[in-house]
Amino acid sequence: MSKILVTGAAGFIGSNFVRYLLRERPDVRVIALDALTYAGNLESLSDCSCDPRFRFVRGDICDAGVVAPVFREHLDAVVNFAAESHVDRSIMGAQEFVRTNFVGVQVLLDLAREHAVGRFLQVSTDEVYGSLGPTGKFTENTPIAPSSPYSASKAAADLLVHAYRTTFGLPTLITRCSNNYGPFQFPEKLIPLFVTNLLAGQKVPLYGDGLNVRDWIHVQDHCEAILAVLDRGKPGGVYNIGGESELPNIEIARRILHYLGHDDSMIEYVKDRPGHDRRYAMDITRIGDDLGWQPRIDSQEGIIETIDWYVANENWWRRIKTGEYLTYYDKQYGPGGVVGVEE
Ligand code: NAD
Ligand code: TYD
16 A cells, blocks of 8 residues: 555546546545645545545645655655746745745755655656747756746755756656646636636636637546656656647637637737746656657647536636635635644
């Protein structure tokens, strides 16, 4: 039986990963740790909570006093999803981004070292590479050149992970993935924001000329890639992950509008994001050749399926839009504090 700490487990990708891990690995025990910031939502893990192999701990990765008892439980691996993740919020204020995305990673790395954790996987992003022109793709050797405070904080963490590998021989792994979509994504990101706005009868705000390109991947494919890297990745390795599905934002907007029975009149062109990266595209040769992973979900079908999920799960996103979800934890466990640590 292996024991895996998943941090940031109540967020979008973390909650999908926990669910996938429990389904895929009958012999796994998962400790799901999350600070439950505005982006963390225990309702995204409600179907895991009765599984005896699952335990939730509320905690901030920057707080060694809270996280250390979890590391004393003899972990086999750590997968770190915990982060401030929204570029626009990082432009409004970078402090929380540097704190969680950099200092938090340092706290986890020190604990992983102290407790000789077998694998430490840092979930990073394609955004650390900066912006592409109309051609070419990011490889793992592309220089790090982040544009936003968010991507700079993620890049800083990648450098720290690399340093712990080089200096202390920590068995680290870094994955850099492109834009995810799928169920349980917080409705501030492009796809869930546009879908939920339209379902609520509101227009969709498209930045600039709408021609910025992202490489879209279904969160399920991302989770499968992370598990492949965790299982078989080379210690010290960096792995790009992408969906091989480049789409300009206007195309995503039109697919959503069309599927929900609207036309372009529901698009509101708004002022561009400062420092807005023009194009991301991932070269995924390494993970394909070394680990045999390929994305499986076609974005045409995956995006439609995701829209259907938001239509069917209005209760989940409405409670976010009203802020009601923030009280879920307190109702279940009482205000504040840490639960579920086995001393
Ligand atoms: P998210 O914002 O949905 O979830 C982040 C989670 O981290 C939340 O549950 C939040 O409560 C938790 N958290 C924040 N600060 C914390 C702290 N100090 N201590 C403990 N928990 C804390 O983000 P996401 O989209 O699920 O992204 C997860 C990871 O994947 C991030 O590291 C992000 O950089 C990376 N990533 C995301 C994408 C994407 O398209 N969403 C793409 C590539 C990489
Ligand atoms: P986002 O989901 O914030 O992801 P990221 O910035 O990490 O790629 O944005 C995806 C793209 O959509 C990006 O080019 C910015 C654009 N965008 C809009 O046009 N309008 C919006 O309201 C949002 C949130 C994003």
